[in-house]
Amino acid sequence: MTLLSIPKEKAKDWIEGICFFILGFIGALIVGWFLFPMALYSEHTQPIDFNHAIHLENVEGDTLTEKCLYCHEFYEDGTFAGIPRIEKCEDCHDPESPMGDSLEEKKFLTKYQAQEKEIPWYHYYRQPPCVYFPHISHVKMAKIACKTCHGDHGTSELLPVYQENRISGYSRNIWGKHISGYKEHTWDRMKMDDCAECHTKKGHEEFNSCFTCHK
Amino acid sequence: MDSVLIPEGVSRCSAKKFFLWTLPWILILIWGAVSAVLCLWKALNQTNMSNIFAFALWIVFDLGLIALGAGAFFTGFLTYIIGKKELKDIINAAVIIGFICYSGAMAILGIDIGQPLRGWFIFWHANIHSMLVEVSFCITCYLMILTIEFLPIILENNKLEEIKPARLFGKNLHSIMAIFAATGTFLSFFHQGSLGGMFGVMYARPFAARGGFYIWPWTFFLFILSAIATGPCFTILIVRITEKLTKKKLVPDRAIQFLAKLSGILLSIYIVLKITDTVSWICTEAHKAGLTFMDFYKEGPYGIWLPITEIGICGIIPAILLVVPKFRKDPKWLTIACILNCIGIVLNRFSFIIVTLAIPVLPFERFWSYLPTWQEWGIALASIAYGVLIFSLAYRYLPVFPKEKELNPIS
Amino acid sequence: MKHEHNKPLHRYGMVIDLDKCTGCGTCVVACASENNVSVRPDESDKKRFISWMQLYMITNGKEYPYTEVCYIPRPCMHCEEDGHGNPHPPCVSVCVATATRVDINTGIVSQIPTRCIGCRYCQAACPYHARYFNWWDAYFPKGKGLERYLSPEVSVRMRGVVEKCTFCHHRYMRAKRKAEAEGRRELKEEEYITACTEACPAGAITFGDLNNPKHKVSQLIKSDRAFRLLERLNTKPKVYYLSSKEWVRRMADNYLPEELKPVKPLALRR
Amino acid sequence: MTPFSFEWQWDIGHIIFFGFLYLVLTIVGLGLSWAGLKTVLQLLGLMWERDLEEH
Structure with missing residues (x-):
């Protein structure tokens, strides 16, 4: 049958x-x-639509990494500045003579610089508070390109919409764009497994010790 | 009222009487539920556990329940694998008791860990060197198997049997029970052992630490042996209580006598080994740590009465009662032996948990006391109330005792 | 895990000179504020409070005027063996979720609160009571601005997890970061010390790498005055104590009655 | 933990431990599926038989 x-x-x-x-x-x-x-995920637009590509053209530096470090710098004690404060922007942007006629620049000059107010950026790549990540070990010592983890963010013309997990409060860039957790590029995800994967691949299994990344 | 659900050919009390019987147990369950909500919502400060008594009443109940529930796997092993036909009359009861004990213990454990939502870390981030991981793996899998073993009994209910798919599924499941029983035996064997191992491997706690064979400390084997020696006794005890309450003979004597005899032999072997282990522990582990036997029994209420009661009164005496046919065949002595045996095993688990933690190892550390709060008692007792309820319901509505009809013909 | 059985590169350890310790408790306070240790409205409940560095007071039990007192500060011992010859502390092998391990780079026993499920098996396994469970939600008195003084370098623990002394591991990372900014990989002896070491007004605490013979700790542990707590259990703690008093050294361990020989005064070599 | 996790090590302990866990889960899963499948087949089979008888 x-x-x-x-x-x-x-x-x-x-x-x-x-x-x-x-x-x-x-x-x-x-x-x-x-x-x-x-x-x-809840969605938020950034306070200023920052154009990374234009800035990259105009800052000094021989390599791409050096150009990034112009604004996202290291302090003397090795800590990483992350998103720069407005005083860094003031190095170039002068309220008397704007660098261009972009509306976003005007917004920066009038709304933030004139009032000496920090820009309330949303952090795409902020890790949970239990995570310790020394940029200096990766950028300076291991000579890893910014792109490896941050993708084309540095050459993008528009800032993507910031997506925040409503339950955990973390950025979507941490979990990854694909809800399934599927990963194509090294910069698609920023979870513990991705750190470990890279450490293992580079032959640094000793850095998979818990205390290397946890505090 | 619920007569359609009651198995055919047996008599049961009225629905009202049954409800009145369950009422006190339901009240205890509510007490437990309130405690559980408090513990989960307000955290474990609702208990009197502390950094010194990291394991407390709940773990005693857990280990006690799991040891007493060992009747299920051992009887299952003897019935399905060895093929002891006379045990068919008691296997259902043993399986249900096992299911109750294990699910109750799991429920308590779920509240006992500080971050219950992270419970799955045990499986996903398992540290295979931890005995507790072995316990968790085995208990979880074994509970699954016990559920599968329980399922055909549920599906044999009068009303459920009318549903054809359910009936067929139950029958099909029953036909491959030997596979599940074998897997269950394997799992149960290892987790009973690793529960003992859990304490034996605390090498820096001289009261619990034991040497052993390969990765297993001696407590690993002692816990297995004590569990299979006591599990059948607990099953007998529960059957006895059920018989007393229902005023009926439910299980033929040969099944009971077989289990009792086996229990007696195993208990005798266990007691001999336990005494050997205790003596060798005094001479090696304790001696190496600079402690004498009496150093362990001078703090608070945890005196020398503990080992005397555990090994002597609740070990040697029931072993003799169970081994000597004259006593074993006398229902009164049999019941006393079973009760003593069960108390003995719970005391054994109690000492390993509470006394290990209660006696300070640092010479300048003071002794701290511990008494459970009502929330702890609520959850612990709820596991018993839950068991009574499930067993009562099972007895009322399911054909738990296959020989009941035969032994109690309705005139 | 693969490296577990290898020897760590560094073995950071501590030497506490009990002859110098006055029992002032500065180390306890420094530790708590450095590591965001939660406080409770009632800190007198010593069974459930949290103090990574705990201060014990012991006496020789004699009548006045022969009474002597000694204070023993007790951080996590960062044991190296479990007492059975296995190369990890008693707490590490029992942890179900791999929340605690021996750090291969420093020999420090790590504890990851976000991995901990709160089963408390490690607390049961530790004979030093060095591990603390969060019985309450972390509490920092509101409206007094204490939240603003939390260190961003140490994560605040949630309820239901175990925490313990980490030898201020974030200070190690801080020192390493600075060294890397200067293009170095190795740390100097004084670059990484714990908060209690830095705070001790009597200079009783010394901290350093036991693997490095040039570090002061490696020399101090060779002293006749050196001992460890519960040495007989063979857990090989990396925290050493110094005392010139025989009765203090005796109090550090358990002895069988026949081993209690008359106390022999130790000749002080100064 | 699966062999794809970074915490996984190809050592004897992991293989034995997780080997048994997955083996047990497979046995339980297969056992249940077998009973379920047989039930479905029996049900369908009986139905067809009846249908055939009617024709």
Whole structure:
């Protein structure tokens, strides 16, 4: 007795059943891939639409890393500045003579610089408070390019919308763009496994010791 | 009222009477639920556990329940693998008791850990060198198997049997029970052992530390042996209580006698080994740590009465009662032996948990006392109330005792 | 894990001179403020409080005027063996979720609060009571600005997890960061010391690498006055104590009655 | 933990430990599926038999 011996009057039920299954399957995919991420992440636009590409052209530096370090600098004790404060911007941007006629620059000069107010950036790459990440060990000692972890962020013309996990409060860049956790590039995700993967690949398994990255 | 659910050919008390019987147990369950909510919501400061008594009443209940629940795996092993036919009359009861003990213990553990939401870390980030990981792996898997073993019994219920898929599924599941029983035996064997190992490997705690064989300290083997020696006794005890309450004979004597005899033999071997272990521990581990036997029993209420009661009164005496046929065949002596045996094993677990932590190792550390709060008692006792309820429900609505009809014909 | 059985590169350790210790408690306070240790409205509950560095007071039990007192500050011992010959402390092998390990770079016993599930097995395994459970949510008195004084270098622990002394590991990372900014990989002896070492007004605490014979700690532990707590358990602590008093050294361990020979005064070599 | 996790080590302990865990889970899973599948087949089989009888 095989499935082929299904009587004709039963065949209609089978077709209906299969249709319902396909519909349900597609429905589940829509929920999982689109509706769930929408519900999970809240979206915020940055206070200023910063153009990394233009800045990269105009700062000094021989290599790309050096250019990045012009603004995202290291302090003397080796700590990393992260997103620069407005005094760093003031090195170049003068309220008397703006560098261009961009609206975003005007916004910076009037809204923040004139009032001596820090720009409330959203941090795409801020790790949870239990994580310790020394940029200097990676950039200076291991000579890893910024792109390896941050992707094309440094050459982008527009800032992406900041997405925050409503439950954990962390940026979506940490979990990764794909809700499934799928990873194509080194910069797609910033989870513990990604740190460990790179450490292992580079033959530094001793850095997979817990206290290397946890505090 | 609920007569459609009651198995055919047996008599049960009225629904009202049954409800009145469950009422006190339900009240205890509510007490437990309130405690559980408090502990989960306000954290473990609701208990009297402390940095000194990191394990306390709950772990005693956990280990006690799991040891007493060992009847399930051992009886299952004897029934399905060895093929002891007479045990078919008691296997259902043993499985249900096992299920109750394990699920109750798991529920307590879920509240006992500080971050219950991280419970899955045990599996995902497992440290395979930890005995507790072995315990968790085995208990979780074994609870699954106990559920599978329990399922066909549930599906044999009058009403559920009318549903054809359920009936067929139950029968099919039952037909491959030997596979599950074998897996369960393997799992249960290892976690009973690793529960003992958990304490034996605390090498810096001289009261618990033991030498051993390869990676297993002697407590590993002693815990297995004591569990299989006591588990059947607990099953007998529960059957006895059920018989007393229902005023019926439920299990033929040959099943009970077989288990009792086996229990007696195992208990005798265990007691001999336990005494050997204690003596060798005094001479090696304790001696090396600079401590004499009496140093362990001078703090607070944890006096020398503990080992005397555990090994002597609740070990040697029940072993004799169970081994000598004259006593074993007398229902009164059998019951006393079972009770003593169960108390003995709980005392053994109690000493390993509480006394290990209570006696300070640092010479200048003071002794701290510990008394559980009502929240701790609530959760601990709720596990018993839960067990009574499940077993009562099972007895009322499921054909737990296959020989009940035969032994109690309705005139 | 692969490196677990290898010897760590460095073995940071501590020597506490009990002859110098006055029992002032500065190390305790310095440790708590350095490491964001939560306080409670009632700190007198010593069974459930948190103090990575705990101060014990012991006496020789004699009547006045022969009474002598000694204070023993007790951080985590950062043991090297579990007492059974295995190359990890008693607490590490028992941890279910790999939340505590021996750091291969420093020999420090790490504790990761975000990994800890709060089973407290490690507390049961530690004979020194060096591990503390968070029985309450972290509490920093509100409206008094204490939150603003939290160190960003040490994460604040949540309730339901175990925490312990880390030899101020963040200070090691800080020193390493600075060294790397200067293009060095190795640290100098004085670059990395714990908060208690720095704070001790009597200079009773010395900190350094036991693997480095040039470090002061490696020389101090060879002293006749040196001993460790519960040495018989064979947990090989990396915290050493110095005392010239025989009764103090005796109090550090358990002895069988036949081993209690008359106390022999130790000749002080100064 | 799976062999793809960075915490995984190819040592005897991990292989034995997780080998047994996954083996047990497989046995439980296969056992349940077998019973389920047999039930479904029995149900379908009985149905067809009845249908055939009617024809």
